[in-house]
Amino acid sequence: MNLQPVSTPTVPPWLLSRLRDLGYTLLGLSLLLSVWWLGGYLIANEPTTQAFAGFAPSAALPEAWRLIVTGVLLDSALPSLERIFFGLLWAALVAVPVGILVGVSSVLRQITGFSFQLLRMVSPLAWMPVAVLAFSTWDGAIIFLIFMAAVWPILFSTAFAVQRIDPVYFKVARNLGASPWANLKRLVLPAITPDILAGLRLSLGVAWIVLVPAEYLGVTSGLGYAINDARDILAYDMLAALVLLIGVIGYTLDAILVALIRHFGWQRGA
Amino acid sequence: MGASIQIDKLTHRFHKYATPVIRDFSLEISAGQSLAIIGESGCGKSTLLHMLAGLTQPSGGCVRIQDKRVCRPHPEWNMMFQSPALYPWLSVEQNVALGLEFTGQTRGLKARVAEMLELVGLAERGRARPHDLSGGQQQRVALARSLAVSPEVILLDEPFSALDAFTRRALQREVTQIAHDHGITLVLVTHDIDEALIMADQVAVMGRNPGTLRSLLDVSLAYPRDPKEPAFKALRDELMSRFHDSVSLNSAVTACGVAADDGSCVVSSA
Ligand SMILES: Nc1ncnc2c1ncn2[C@@H]1O[C@H](COP(=O)(O)OP(=O)(O)OP(=O)(O)O)[C@@H](O)[C@H]1O
Ligand SMILES: [Mg+2]
Numbered sequence: 001m002n003l004q005p006v007s008t009p010t011v012p013p014w015l016l017s018r019l020r021d022l023g024y025t026l027l028g029l030s031l032l033l034s035v036w037w038l039g040g041y042l043i044a045n046e047p048t049t050q051a052f053a054g055f056a057p058s059a060a061l062p063e064a065w066r067l068i069v070t071g072v073l074l075d076s077a078l079p080s081l082e083r084i085f086f087g088l089l090w091a092a093l094v095a096v097p098v099g100i101l102v103g104v105s106s107v108l109r110q111i112t113g114f115s116f117q118l119l120r121m122v123s124p125l126a127w128m129p130v131a132v133l134a135f136s137t138w139d140g141a142i143i144f145l146i147f148m149a150a151v152w153p154i155l156f157s158t159a160f161a162v163q164r165i166d167p168v169y170f171k172v173a174r175n176l177g178a179s180p181w182a183n184l185k186r187l188v189l190p191a192i193t194p195d196i197l198a199g200l201r202l203s204l205g206v207a208w209i210v211l212v213p214a215e216y217l218g219v220t221s222g223l224g225y226a227i228n229d230a231r232d233i234l235a236y237d238m239l240a241a242l243v244l245l246i247g248v249i250g251y252t253l254d255a256i257l258v259a260l261i262r263h264f265g266w267q268r269g270a
Numbered sequence: 271m272g273a274s275i276q277i278d279k280l281t282h283r284f285h286k287y288a289t290p291v292i293r294d295f296s297l298e299i300s301a302g303q304s305l306a307i308i309g310e311s312g313c314g315k316s317t318l319l320h321m322l323a324g325l326t327q328p329s330g331g332c333v334r335i336q337d338k339r340v341c342r343p344h345p346e347w348n349m350m351f352q353s354p355a356l357y358p359w360l361s362v363e364q365n366v367a368l369g370l371e372f373t374g375q376t377r378g379l380k381a382r383v384a385e386m387l388e389l390v391g392l393a394e395r396g397r398a399r400p401h402d403l404s405g406g407q408q409q410r411v412a413l414a415r416s417l418a419v420s421p422e423v424i425l426l427d428e429p430f431s432a433l434d435a436f437t438r439r440a441l442q443r444e445v446t447q448i449a450h451d452h453g454i455t456l457v458l459v460t461h462d463i464d465e466a467l468i469m470a471d472q473v474a475v476m477g478r479n480p481g482t483l484r485s486l487l488d489v490s491l492a493y494p495r496d497p498k499e500p501a502f503k504a505l506r507d508e509l510m511s512r513f514h515d516s517v518s519l520n521s522a523v524t525a526c527g528v529a530a531d532d533g534s535c536v537v538s539s540a
């Protein structure tokens with residue numbers, strides 16, 4: 001008799017768990033799609049709302065495809081992405097140095113603490129009239145609004161990260177003869193990079209939300225403008241398609257930042 | 271080769287009107303010697319070591335290393351802490367290179383780093399990340415980082431207390447050996463009486479409230495020392511009794527509220 005165990009082909013466990021994760025994601029997506037489809041079905045069968053039938057996936061999905069392949073999406077998204085980029089850039093350029101100063105100096109922390117918390121709680125869109133007055137171009141105004149939304153998460157996470165640096169790291173640097181510049185370059189900046197990126201991720205989320213209403217302002221380009229335009233010309237399939245695509249682009253941007261955080265994240269066992 | 275240390279009437283208060291944590295502490299350590307400091311928790315050992323390193327400025331008295339007054343930290347008198355305090359965002363090699371980089375000794379840096387890692391037995395692990403190493407290996411890297419800048423004095427604040435007994439014994443021998451080979455003066459703060467007797471030429475017993483030197487014991491045993499030898503055991507008993515005397519003295523002092531800082535408190539050797 002042959003007593004050797006029969007080797008059965010087994011699926012490696014990591015693949016199994018990946019497959020399960022994918023399965024859940026797909027399940028969630030199809031649930032979302034069914035709700036969307038059901039809504040569209042109800043709208044189409046109700047005489048008073050029939051005009052909005054374009055919202056249904058059957059109309060919006062082909063329209064989304066058309067927007068992608070004809071390059072219309074790209075034409076709208078590029079100006080928006082540019083505004084987001086500059087808004088976030090300015091926010092980071094201001095928030096990181098200020099955050100470091102606030103994190104280092106307890107006096108500065110006390111001076112700014114209340115004002116910053118107050119300003120943070122103001123909806124970025126409340127700055128709209130100010131932005132319009134202060135900036136000669138619409139683009140400038142929109143970038144300012146994005147800046148106002150994006151500056152706080154980066155500033156607070158930077159300041160907090162600086163305070164959390166292990167004091168013994170500073171002792172080591174001082175003991176080994178580090179200049180202030182070396183201290184910043186070798187110790188402070190690398191130590192807080194993961195938190196700056198985490199703050200940037202939060203900022204991106206808010207900025208992406210603020211972008212669309214900000215683009216209702218006078219500009220004639222961008223995703224917000226395109227949505228407004230679709231509404232004006234009663235192109236509801238296009239409107240629904242744009243909503244979907246804004247979500248997809250936002251998700252992609254977030255995923256890129258998550259990848260960056262993973263790459264620079266020394267804390268979480270990288 | 272090595273540097274002598276003169277501690278002259280060192281006094282320290284953390285607040286202007288507080289009772290001093292350390293009062294009139296005077297001691298001389300000759301070049302290439304090793305001194306261990308033991309004493310109750312909170313008696314000011316770490317504070318003393320920080321002042322020797324120039325990381326804390328004393329309120330009174332002064333420290334001279336090779337006749338140079340210690341005013342600020344300097345790579346030539348180097349401190350090692352209870353935690354290895356390696357920068358987790360740098361590789362092992364980069365951590366070892368820190369002091370060389372900070373002090374601008376970039377010529378031959380690679381070779382120096384390799385030499386140091388070889389010396390602490392981690393030649394193969396230069397590319398690793400600190401958290402991929404064991405606690406003992408991390409403390410070895412910290413040692414290599416200290417040694418890389420060719421210090422005259424190494425100050426150790428309970429550097430092995432987080433390690434298991436075997437690793438601790440091995441590192442005690444290695445550090446002692448390396449210090450002898452390079453003529454480095456060692457000052458070691460420890461809670462472990464055997465550690466003091468294995469590593470030091472002299473053991474200082476500190477009392478507390480305020481921190482003063484209570485007694486000084488010469489350890490005239492040949493290296494490497496064996497805790498099982500009768501002479502070692504005799505010294506251990508002697509040190510134990512001196513330590514207990516200093517502790518009971520402390521409680522007596524605390525009980526009647528008298529600060530004892532004069533010579534009468536010194537317990538003479540048996
Ligand atoms: N930054 C500080 N501000 C005020 N008091 C302090 C400060 N650091 C230490 N102390 C006090 O000074 C005393 C001595 O502290 P130190 O850390 O030097 O003791 P230690 O002998 O190293 O103790 P341990 O053996 O527990 O490490 C303690 O009573 C402590 O509370
Ligand atoms: Mg201590």
